[in-house]
Amino acid sequence: MAVIRAENLKLVYSRGTSFEKTALSGVSFSIEQGEFVGIIGHTGSGKSTLVQMLNGLLKPTEGTVYLNEKDIWEEPKKIRSVRFKVGMVFQYPEYQLFEETVYKDIAFGPKNMGLEEEEIDKKVKKAAEFVGLKKELLEKSPFDLSGGEKRRAAIAGVIAMDPDVLILDEPTAGLDPLGRDALLSQIQDYHDVRKNTVLLVSHSMEDIARIADRILVMSHGKKVMLDTARHVFARGRELEALGLRVPQVTKVMMLLKENGIAVDESVLTVEQAFNEMINRLGT
Amino acid sequence: MVRDITLGQFMPGRSMIHRLDARSKILLLIAYIAFIFVARNYMALLLITLSSMLVVLLTKVKFTLYLKSMKVILFVVILTGLLNIFYGTGNVLWEWWVIKITDTGLHNAIFVTIRIATLVLISSVLTFTTSPSDLTDALEKLMKPLAFFHVKVHEIAMMMTIALRFIPVLLEETDKIMNAQKARGADMESGGMMKRVKALIPVLIPLFVSSFRRANDLAMAMECRCYNGGKGRTRMKQLHFSLTDLWAGLFSLAVFTGVVLCNFYF
Numbered sequence: 001m002a003v004i005r006a007e008n009l010k011l012v013y014s015r016g017t018s019f020e021k022t023a024l025s026g027v028s029f030s031i032e033q034g035e036f037v038g039i040i041g042h043t044g045s046g047k048s049t050l051v052q053m054l055n056g057l058l059k060p061t062e063g064t065v066y067l068n069e070k071d072i073w074e075e076p077k078k079i080r081s082v083r084f085k086v087g088m089v090f091q092y093p094e095y096q097l098f099e100e101t102v103y104k105d106i107a108f109g110p111k112n113m114g115l116e117e118e119e120i121d122k123k124v125k126k127a128a129e130f131v132g133l134k135k136e137l138l139e140k141s142p143f144d145l146s147g148g149e150k151r152r153a154a155i156a157g158v159i160a161m162d163p164d165v166l167i168l169d170e171p172t173a174g175l176d177p178l179g180r181d182a183l184l185s186q187i188q189d190y191h192d193v194r195k196n197t198v199l200l201v202s203h204s205m206e207d208i209a210r211i212a213d214r215i216l217v218m219s220h221g222k223k224v225m226l227d228t229a230r231h232v233f234a235r236g237r238e239l240e241a242l243g244l245r246v247p248q249v250t251k252v253m254m255l256l257k258e259n260g261i262a263v264d265e266s267v268l269t270v271e272q273a274f275n276e277m278i279n280r281l282g283t
Numbered sequence: 284m285v286r287d288i289t290l291g292q293f294m295p296g297r298s299m300i301h302r303l304d305a306r307s308k309i310l311l312l313i314a315y316i317a318f319i320f321v322a323r324n325y326m327a328l329l330l331i332t333l334s335s336m337l338v339v340l341l342t343k344v345k346f347t348l349y350l351k352s353m354k355v356i357l358f359v360v361i362l363t364g365l366l367n368i369f370y371g372t373g374n375v376l377w378e379w380w381v382i383k384i385t386d387t388g389l390h391n392a393i394f395v396t397i398r399i400a401t402l403v404l405i406s407s408v409l410t411f412t413t414s415p416s417d418l419t420d421a422l423e424k425l426m427k428p429l430a431f432f433h434v435k436v437h438e439i440a441m442m443m444t445i446a447l448r449f450i451p452v453l454l455e456e457t458d459k460i461m462n463a464q465k466a467r468g469a470d471m472e473s474g475g476m477m478k479r480v481k482a483l484i485p486v487l488i489p490l491f492v493s494s495f496r497r498a499n500d501l502a503m504a505m506e507c508r509c510y511n512g513g514k515g516r517t518r519m520k521q522l523h524f525s526l527t528d529l530w531a532g533l534f535s536l537a538v539f540t541g542v543v544l545c546n547f548y549f
Contacts, residue, residue, distance in 0.1 A: 052462065055466060057462050057465060057466060080468055080470060083465065083466055083467075083468055084468055087466070088463075088466040090459065090462065090463045090466070093463065095459075095460065095463075095489055095492075095493055096460055096463040096464060096467075096485075096489050097489065098484065098485045098488035098489050098492075108464075108467055108468075108469075108485065109467040109468055112467060112468030112469060112470065113468060143492065157467060158466070158467065161467065161468070
């Protein structure tokens with residue numbers, strides 16, 4: 001069963017004024033329970049607009065978003081319950097920290113859900129563990145943490161609500177290479193353990209290629225592709241026409257093939273490329 | 284939405300009014316406001332209102348935008364208008380229980396309403412047609428004499444420039460933080476007064492923090508470019524009086540003379 005299904009989404013900003021702008025049009029797709037979907041697109045392609053519609057922060061001008069086959073705007077007064085089920089981590093989420101302690105900040109979401117004190121405590125601790133925040137940090141002020149720790153605390157604040165669908169908008173932007181890899185692995189672990197659905201918006205093709213089952217490609221407010229990572233990156237030339245890249249190693253393989261060396265060009269990671277090369281050399 | 288604010292927004296353009304020197308626009312605006320209150324009878328008021336309308340037409344900014352900025356103060360206009368109707372002395376025109384409408388009350392109401400409307404209209408002309416940087420530059424120039432009394436004119440102007448520059452940035456930031464907290468289930472649309480004020484805390488604290496961060500960054504960036512106050516500072520865009528300014532001055536002078544004459548002869 002599809003967890004999230006979007007039907008013909010359209011969004012027009014500042015309708016009826018001279019600033020009218022169509023941010024999104026005719027976007028339909030469906031995402032199955034437990035999938036890890038990467039969303040890519042150039043700046044201004046409508047990625048962020050799209051994900052904000054999925055948890056009801058933006059209301060589509062036309063079209064419908066279904067969560068577990070139920071229209072999320074059926075009862076506008078209950079939109080908050082949708083936001084608990086579809087957790088959303090914004091870009092640079094560390095700028096939304098506000099409580100006195102990290103613990104209280106992570107507990108903000110679960111508290112809004114109206115949970116019991118005990119349950120909140122359990123969820124906060126588990127969320128902190130998932131993102132790799134040390135226990136002693138929980139009692140510190142969030143403003144005393146380092147940049148990477150703040151980011152983790154903010155992500156924990158969303159994970160603590162235990163959403164069925166987790167959306168992350170560029171969670172690794174501005175982190176150092178080690179921090180990026182660690183955070184991505186944690187997100188992947190979280191996905192593997194909880195078996196929930198994760199949507200990851202990113203500009204890094206390498207990251208997306210590494211962990212996404214399927215990739216949604218957006219361009220100029222429209223859905224261009226939605227397919228497995230292999231299939232999407234096999235269409236490297238089309239992606240480049242959209243102002244996107246393929247992972248570096250995929251690009252190398254593409255060039256090798258164009259120069260007459262018969263390799264499989266749809267590899268996504270360095271390990272896969274290595275194996276492919278070994279196979280070629282072996283035969 | 285917080286960003287749908289029209290009052291005091293710059294609308295770029297190339298009309299005659301846009302090309303006027305910001306200093307003349309400020310001075311003429313002050314004069315216009317004064318003469319709106321100098322006008323004592325309908326003839327004088329008509330003259331100043333019509334000439335204001337003419338100026339509005341010359342700006343070539345869509346009239347709907349002016350109406351939008353009027354909408355903000357519509358309540359004030361209606362309230363003062365109504366108060367004036369009921370609190371007048373003179374011949375009673377219509378009476379019911381404690382409410383009575385007199386002829387002077389009616390006159391006052393009409394006068395006040397037209398005055399405020401014209402006031403907003405002509406003030407909008409300044410903000411619609413002058414970029415914030417021109418505006419603060421002009422203010423700095425006009426306030427120059429105050430430096431004699433040890434008023435830090437340049438600093439005040441710089442603070443105004445920065446404040447104006449960061450209004451849209453802060454609005455956008457507020458929007459973003461609000462969305463982020465809403466995504467964590469913050470409820471800002473329901474509940475009583477106290478609850479709503481409390482619900483603002485998760486928005487205000489991050490906003491404050493980021494404002495300080497921005498201020499710090501900006502100060503650093505300014506220092507890196509060797510900013511050291513107004514002393515010896517030259518400008519890339521100089522303000523120039525032109526022939527258009529002369530015509531605008533003469534036109535306004537004619538209107539003001541007309542208003543005074545109307546006051547005497549009607």
